[in-house]
Amino acid sequence: MSTPTPNFFLSPPRIVHGPGSLSCLGGEAAKLGRKALIVTGRGSSAKSGSLEKVRQALLGGGLDVTVFAEVEPDPSVETVEKGVALARERGCDLIVALGGGSPLDAGKAISLMLANPGRIQDYEASAPERSGPPIVAIPTTAGTGSEVTRVAVITDTAARKKFLVFGNMLVPALAILDAELTVSMPRNVTAATGMDALTHAVEAYLSKKANLLTDPLALAAMSTIAANLPVALDYPEDLEARQEMLLGQLQAGLAFSNSSVGLVHSMSRPLGAMFGVPHGAANAMLLPAVTAYNLSRCKKRLGGVALALGCREPSAKAAVWALKELFAETGLPAKLSDYGVTAEAIPAMSEDALAAGSSRLNPRQPELADIEEIYRSLL
Ligand SMILES: [Fe+2]
Structure with missing residues (x-):
């Protein structure tokens, strides 16, 4: 008889929710790191003002802030690599992912690649071993649920294929669910x-x-x-x-x-x-x-x-x-x-x-x- 597979139940240790809950970001982020990389999309978070709100909140918490606003819908391997290079160059020790599922997944993959060798594709088959910088996930859509899951979906553009990367370290350390950030959604x-x-x-x-x-x-x-x-x-x-x-x-x-x-x-x-x-x-x-x-x-x-x-x-x-x-x-x-x-x-x-x-x-x-x-x- 085969041994039954044990079930795990994973969840971010902290979920903050309610309209206006973004106000806690500065204080909470300061407990997790000193140099934040904001990972977001190419336009909507800047246009809606949410990127600036997040940047100001982090600065208010005394953090150093670098913005990586280059995540496309269905983030590619190359985008993840670009984000990793920028985070390394600036010495970032905290990932703040802001947006829909794509920036959140990209932020998770960047965190993973900051701590593990090889390329992101390598982790389709085998789970990564080491935890990267903590992830703060702030969704602006409702939603992919990416702010609470242990998975990231990345696109291999050359192969026209999406692949999944799983890892317990991909579960964000903090999720902030603030409806004020979602009202501008088309x-x-x-x-x-x-x-x-x-x-x-x-x-x-x-x-x-x-x-x-x-x-x-x-x-x-x-x-x-x-x-x-x-x-x-x-x-x-x-x-x-x-x-x-x-x-x-x-x-x-x-x-x-x-x-x-x-x-x-x-x-x-x-x-x-x-x-x-x-x-x-x-x-x-x-x-x-x-x-x-x-x-x-x-x-x-x-x-x-x-x-x-x-x-x-x-x-x-x-x-x-x-x-x-x-x-x-x-x-x-x-x-x-x-x-x-x-x-x-x-x-x-x-x-x-x-x-x-x-x-x-x-x-x-x-x-x-x-x-x-x-x-x-x-x-
Ligand atoms: Fe889905």
């Missing part, structure tokens, strides 16, 4: 990142690794997101709905980080790597189709999803219907061809999706032909 980003979070919750709950610690978080995340995403979409300045969304996506992040995601995430990665489909938008489109595919293997659990989403009956079909309704409300594109995806790419994308670790943890074990069929149905 509607399509609110929609895509919100649906990403909903996908995390649903996949975490249906995962073969779901357990009694992750289930309540996943179910609560579904309810919170279903109730608040439509409000955040229609009333972007509603701080209460924005804060609830941040907490809902955090619940979802803790749930999937400690169980897993499933086939939706396996299938969205090649769409991002090969056609640049935004991660959340790809997940949003795939979620109802993959849930319908899973239905026969997890009817009871899908009943729970239905109730969490506000349906009256614990019915698996109602869950699929509710996911479709929420997706329709977001107004996100409903067809893969809207993103230029072609039928010729389906075999290669399907191979990539089947090989992903999350496919093995999906409630229904997919065959290559099943994955091809789901992609085809969305063309």
Whole structure:
């Protein structure tokens, strides 16, 4: 008989939340380091003013600040290397990652590479050993959950492939969830990142690794997101709905980080790597189709999803219907061809999706032909 694999539950030691909670950054960061590297995107955090707020807070805490504002959507190996070089040159001992999932993942990868040899690609197969500088994660979307997870997604641009790096040292030392930083998110980003979070919750709950610690978080995340995403979409300045969304996506992040995601995430990665489909938008489109595919293997659990989403009956079909309704409300594109995806790419994308670790943890074990069929149905 094989020994059962032990389950770990990881979470940042400190999570600060609430509108205005960024005010604690200077004091908290000063406990973690002296020279901060702010890792952020190429435009939106500067435009919204959040980069300047973070810079001022760090300076106010007596820290030295270097800004690395070069992270593109789906951060590449080269971007990570550039950030590492800058951090080395300036002697940074703290990473402050600000933005959506991309800057947060890049910040985690930079921290990892400051302490471990080789290239970031080397850690796709083997876990890094040493901890890098502590990471402070400040999301401006809601969200990827990256501020609480032990994973970073990096893109190998040459191979047109996204890969995952796992490591306990990637869990940030501090996460700050301040809704004031999310109100400037455009509607399509609110929609895509919100649906990403909903996908995390649903996949975490249906995962073969779901357990009694992750289930309540996943179910609560579904309810919170279903109730608040439509409000955040229609009333972007509603701080209460924005804060609830941040907490809902955090619940979802803790749930999937400690169980897993499933086939939706396996299938969205090649769409991002090969056609640049935004991660959340790809997940949003795939979620109802993959849930319908899973239905026969997890009817009871899908009943729970239905109730969490506000349906009256614990019915698996109602869950699929509710996911479709929420997706329709977001107004996100409903067809893969809207993103230029072609039928010729389906075999290669399907191979990539089947090989992903999350496919093995999906409630229904997919065959290559099943994955091809789901992609085809969305063309
Ligand atoms: Fe995701």
